[in-house]
Amino acid sequence: MSIRTGTSMDKERDQTDKAARLIDVARLANVSRATAARALGGYGLVTDATRERVAAAATALNYRVNELARSMRSGRTLTIGVIVADITNSFFTSAIRAIIETAATAGYQILVLNSDDDIRREREALRVLLEKRVDGLIVVPASPRETDHLLARGEPDVPIVLLDRYIDPPEIDFVTTDDFEAARAAIRLLADRGHRRIGMLVATAAVASHSTKQPKGVVTTVSNRVDGAIAALKELDIPYNRDWHRYSRTNLAIAKAAAIKILQTSPRPTAVLATNEEMALGFVAACGELDLSIGDDVSLISFDDTPWASVFRPALSVVQRPVYALGEAAVTVLLSKIAGDKTVQSIKLPAVLIDRNSVGPPKTR
Amino acid sequence: MSIRTGTSMDKERDQTDKAARLIDVARLANVSRATAARALGGYGLVTDATRERVAAAATALNYRVNELARSMRSGRTLTIGVIVADITNSFFTSAIRAIIETAATAGYQILVLNSDDDIRREREALRVLLEKRVDGLIVVPASPRETDHLLARGEPDVPIVLLDRYIDPPEIDFVTTDDFEAARAAIRLLADRGHRRIGMLVATAAVASHSTKQPKGVVTTVSNRVDGAIAALKELDIPYNRDWHRYSRTNLAIAKAAAIKILQTSPRPTAVLATNEEMALGFVAACGELDLSIGDDVSLISFDDTPWASVFRPALSVVQRPVYALGEAAVTVLLSKIAGDKTVQSIKLPAVLIDRNSVGPPKTR
DNA sequence: CTGAAAGCGCTTACAG
């Protein structure tokens, strides 16, 4: 019967040679492949006796299903592809953790790729994920405009949800923070405390170093935060001073240089809003170098509540984005789309202001 | 000829219905599947004319190879599975980045899973990766002893390399830092600066909260660092004081509590070695709470050069592990094993001491 | 409740 290899040392070979296949398990349990599959997969009808025999055979042979074959036949991989801008950024790693945990409860695995905020790498990552036949995609898009590859995913429509940022004609579902409101609230906090000279340190991958004017192709989180801040300034009749606003590449050294530029204007701003962890760090470093005391000589509020933000002296006042909820929501929306839901769901979650000690009253010299 | 579907609206269907397959491309280009595959894959012999015709057909149909099928047939997935303790930890994310970049140059993709330093989740992650038929594995093992699943990977021996930590009888290749020497050097730096009352804040997942005695099942990086530190103390004839040494779960609040315990002994240590980012942060938080000035009232040196370490005031003196080189080396070793190399290669890279401003002379009251 | 057969989409020998 055993056509596969034939001779007497089958047992030994099974252990040392090749991974056991379903047919090996089936033979050992004296059933057909179909029955073995049903027993192992826990679907269809099988007698308890058969199920046990098959289970025992599988254990004996150290059988492990070949997911490649299973997926090919079933047409599903139970895998979600994720493309983030920067796997090294704590905001994204926290989001990834939320995605992994949420997806796991539904039996889905996660395949994470990095785009480095580079549209070419994003295209490449998308291609790879599609070739691996992921069942759905969660993408932090590198650009709000260059989106053809996201829109034309080829396949009979692999479901996709954008995370954190969205695209310009909002043709794809997204899950994000209300960045406009968050920035607006941050500015209002500064104003409430008496600040009238307010600057901004804005992180973006769209610029090589740092610059005073907004580069092209800036991502929605960036434009929304800037717009929200400017709207607040207008509402409050606070003048907008170009020299106090800088767009900086997301990089500590560059952020520091940009912050120094801002702080060397005269008069300098009495308070600054930083749009992410690197900008906050760069600002702190600049203050160290210029011997300015934060919360006293100059105030700081920044996006994202990193672990060190509360440990710093002074503890940093921050805009805390609901990162876990964001990742969770992205998966939930995606799973509903995978299940066939056609309605577009775009979710904007509110951020919360955590006021610690880096925002004091303005120091008037 | 066209058995698949038959009728006249084939073109339309190809665009809206199903993803194009190799056979669709082949038909459109008027060649066999074998030829189409060769043209697309860039292997075997094909005329330029044929190659171009096939390429045009592929583009026209928006063809994307099915990696599942390709892998099943070829027996390779060009994917490396990675299991890390904590995807949220900056040391591991930097290592992952190095792994991704190094692997990419050889055409390999990375599939990252998280174990949370939990042996059960590690087993589960391993199973998933093996079922997905990864070509190799890079694992940060959660335990030096519970290693049966790592040793018996089933498959005809899927290559594996351990990263950062290794297992007790060192039966599996590993790439790690020389933690013993690094800790020893850190202690010597403290001693050189005059410290004789030296404590240690040790991160470990093997304890629920914090404790004064070393828990069972501690990972090699932990035991090596502790051993290195103790060896240095012995060499220098510095007394070892149990109350100044704490094992803490890797968690900011717990680390802070543990640090407070250490700092409330009397006399308290004049310097402390922290074994990772969380411990350093916890120690800083504790000093803030107890109103102790770092580098003055008490000195600190810690493992891992995080972005904020140099921005803090005082800037933290740290043991900088060669994280990028570690990830790179892990991939290099793994690829050589995938290529069939049977020699065991265990690599220990040296760390470097970066002395900034958190280590001052001991303050004698 | 169980089995025989077909087929998922490729690539790999083998012929020509």
Place this chain on the structure above:
DNA sequence: CTGAAAGCGCTTACAG
């Protein structure tokens, strides 16, 4: 240089 055929390891209808 190109093609016909087999087969990777499963699961899915379809019979019985």
